[in-house]
Amino acid sequence: MVDFFKRMKIKNIKFAAAILGATLSLTACEKDYLEAVPSNAVSYDQAYSTKSGIEAAMTGIIRLMRQAPVNQGGVSHDSYGVPSLMMTFDVMGQDVMANNSWFIYQYELDNKLATYRGTRIIWGHSYNLITNANNIIANAKNLPDASSVEKDGFEAEAKVVRAFAYFNLARVYQHTYLKDKNALAVPLMLDPATPQTEGKERATLEQVYTQILADLTDAEQKLGTSRPSKSRINKNVAQGLLARVYLEMGQWNKAAEFAAKARQGYPLMSATTYKAGFNNYSNGEWIWGLPQSADQNNAYASFYSFIDGRYTVNATGSRTYTRRGYNNLRANDQFVALFDEADARREFQEDAKAFTTNNEGVKVWNSDRYTITKFKDLVDLGGHIVLMRSAEMLLIEAEAKAQLGDFLGAQELLLELRRSRYTDPALVLPSLNVGGALLEEIYVERRKELYGEGFALFDIKRLQKPLVREGNHTAKVGTTPANSDLFIHQIPQAEMDANPKMVQNP
Numbered sequence: 001m002v003d004f005f006k007r008m009k010i011k012n013i014k015f016a017a018a019i020l021g022a023t024l025s026l027t028a029c030e031k032d033y034l035e036a037v038p039s040n041a042v043s044y045d046q047a048y049s050t051k052s053g054i055e056a057a058m059t060g061i062i063r064l065m066r067q068a069p070v071n072q073g074g075v076s077h078d079s080y081g082v083p084s085l086m087m088t089f090d091v092m093g094q095d096v097m098a099n100n101s102w103f104i105y106q107y108e109l110d111n112k113l114a115t116y117r118g119t120r121i122i123w124g125h126s127y128n129l130i131t132n133a134n135n136i137i138a139n140a141k142n143l144p145d146a147s148s149v150e151k152d153g154f155e156a157e158a159k160v161v162r163a164f165a166y167f168n169l170a171r172v173y174q175h176t177y178l179k180d181k182n183a184l185a186v187p188l189m190l191d192p193a194t195p196q197t198e199g200k201e202r203a204t205l206e207q208v209y210t211q212i213l214a215d216l217t218d219a220e221q222k223l224g225t226s227r228p229s230k231s232r233i234n235k236n237v238a239q240g241l242l243a244r245v246y247l248e249m250g251q252w253n254k255a256a257e258f259a260a261k262a263r264q265g266y267p268l269m270s271a272t273t274y275k276a277g278f279n280n281y282s283n284g285e286w287i288w289g290l291p292q293s294a295d296q297n298n299a300y301a302s303f304y305s306f307i308d309g310r311y312t313v314n315a316t317g318s319r320t321y322t323r324r325g326y327n328n329l330r331a332n333d334q335f336v337a338l339f340d341e342a343d344a345r346r347e348f349q350e351d352a353k354a355f356t357t358n359n360e361g362v363k364v365w366n367s368d369r370y371t372i373t374k375f376k377d378l379v380d381l382g383g384h385i386v387l388m389r390s391a392e393m394l395l396i397e398a399e400a401k402a403q404l405g406d407f408l409g410a411q412e413l414l415l416e417l418r419r420s421r422y423t424d425p426a427l428v429l430p431s432l433n434v435g436g437a438l439l440e441e442i443y444v445e446r447r448k449e450l451y452g453e454g455f456a457l458f459d460i461k462r463l464q465k466p467l468v469r470e471g472n473h474t475a476k477v478g479t480t481p482a483n484s485d486l487f488i489h490q491i492p493q494a495e496m497d498a499n500p501k502m503v504q505n506p
Contacts, residue, residue: 054143058232062290066080066083066292066385079301081125082454083302087306087307090452091329093459095451096330097473098329108475115493122169123491129162134190136154156222159218160223160238163245167248171248181209186202199502216241220235240392242258242262243256243393243397259400262287266287268390269283271422275347278374278375280384299325305324307329311327330370331348334470338448342422347372348373354368372452375452391417392449395442398410399446407434414430417445417449466481
């Protein structure tokens, strides 16, 4: 940890880190480099001493969320902030596969070791968000040209970003909270970094979650519902993150309470809208999202490059993808089988020729059979990234109610969601399940609703379930036991070498 913060601060101390200190560029596939901070940048003190400077810093953090980490090794095509982490956590699950190229090592659960890029990417990106948030939190209260409400708003937004990053870190570098809240998580860095910043020991999950809840609770009380755009943070975003965290902790009453609050004002989209492409945060159901203009969305190093699977087939059977890119993420055939034909969420394109014949002459469908068409990039490659939706909040509320024994309440929520997702709502019948069967139904519904949005591995870990890969999976086929150490990443070796207080994961 000391290594990361010293390098970050020494390089960027005279500049506004959130605005310029994380400017990364990608050009060709083989060219990785860090763009230097412009020499005419404002100083650190100037950036954090005015309302306009803090506003720019906050905008910079949001942009950093969809950019690669600074000073954590080469930038690459599986390293561009939250969108690439979403795909990492999905291909480590049971429903989305990487059939070749980028994300194949994540899919194989083989990118977690201390010397591998996979752990450097997650660690570096998350702590970049945290150190930038810490700068805003420390300076917002001293702004001479801002009202008390404005100061509170800046501090609250930054605290939500910090909590978001720590929530990801805690779940990546340790098993779930309910398995052992005293297990070691990650260091808590809560102050601006300086060249004298020393490494800290790993805090326990309980300590990290206590800090996350403190940040989110304070932010939720200070924020209003208005904001400049859906990329910025308002009360609903803070409430949604509180719902996620309380669900992870098994605090069902609070999970249901904040999930219900978070989705107020964000009605479920229709089946028609669901099929429109998941590419614009003007969608009324989106609570939080990241915008991307065409010049910010790199052609190949981007979310849609991997997951937009629309294509046409010529006379020889060759594919031409609608969206240029790697187009290498696939849906597992057993997962596709969970969807009714009338379910608008069945967004997959099937290749009838995507099979091989085994030695016994039996057709075997291969991993290229189903591409994912849920996420359709815009023509100018400016598709937005979804971070939080009211459907997720409804499912959190349903799960929490089922855990509390309110089976009717959970059933009604499931019915509401399904009727909004079917092309003919009359086809949807109420669930009659209760107890464990109802919970399993909700878990499957989460998979069907949220695939591609980064929840797969975290749900497996949260529920302490085994990873079961059947059908046309090609990596880690069969069952990986619940709470396997394959599900947690090791601390990056550079951090281990620099910080004598650090303890390594298995």
